[in-house]
Amino acid sequence: MNVKNLMIEKMIKKRRTGWLLALGLALIGALAILAPVPLAFAPALQLTTLTGQTLTLSDWRGKPVIVTFWATDCAGCIKEIPPLRGLYQDYHARGLEMLAIAMYYDPPSHVVAMTGEQQLPYPVALDLTAASARAFGQVALTPTTFLIAPDGRIALQYTGLFDEQAIRAALDRFLKG
Numbered sequence: 001m002n003v004k005n006l007m008i009e010k011m012i013k014k015r016r017t018g019w020l021l022a023l024g025l026a027l028i029g030a031l032a033i034l035a036p037v038p039l040a041f042a043p044a045l046q047l048t049t050l051t052g053q054t055l056t057l058s059d060w061r062g063k064p065v066i067v068t069f070w071a072t073d074c075a076g077c078i079k080e081i082p083p084l085r086g087l088y089q090d091y092h093a094r095g096l097e098m099l100a101i102a103m104y105y106d107p108p109s110h111v112v113a114m115t116g117e118q119q120l121p122y123p124v125a126l127d128l129t130a131a132s133a134r135a136f137g138q139v140a141l142t143p144t145t146f147l148i149a150p151d152g153r154i155a156l157q158y159t160g161l162f163d164e165q166a167i168r169a170a171l172d173r174f175l176k177g
Helices: 003-034 075-094 108-117 131-135 164-174
Strands: 046-048 054-056 065-070 097-102 124-126 144-148 154-159
Touching (some): 046 124, 075 164, 108 124, 144 164
Parallel strands (some): 097 124
Antiparallel strands (some): 144 154
């Protein structure tokens, strides 16, 4: 190869590296925008479940609470249902409360059907105006799961699949005794 070809090849590699770096930074920026804003404490929410029950998160103060944002067309959300059901079955009698909040864009008929098909034992609410998603720090991606400590602090927050072992360890600490 001659010197001119080597210089051109070097220039192409630099440009490619620059484009890859720019693309990587753009992806990181997009994820940062879409990820919920970390909160110190759970918001004071009042929701109506699919069964017509009115729930206020503050009513559950003193208990650990799992709040999960989901959608019926979200593969990760469907994958999380069995572990969520297991957590509810293992810890509800000891004080755990759980709430699934369907995203505003999810058709209510799909949510009702999926709740029945999956036999969800915990309450499910619709977030028709996205007020709950905004209150929890602009939740835009599903699944997004929060573990709220008995004092109302957000102890754990996951965007994407949650870490079941970490949640179980935290629940064991919260429900000790």
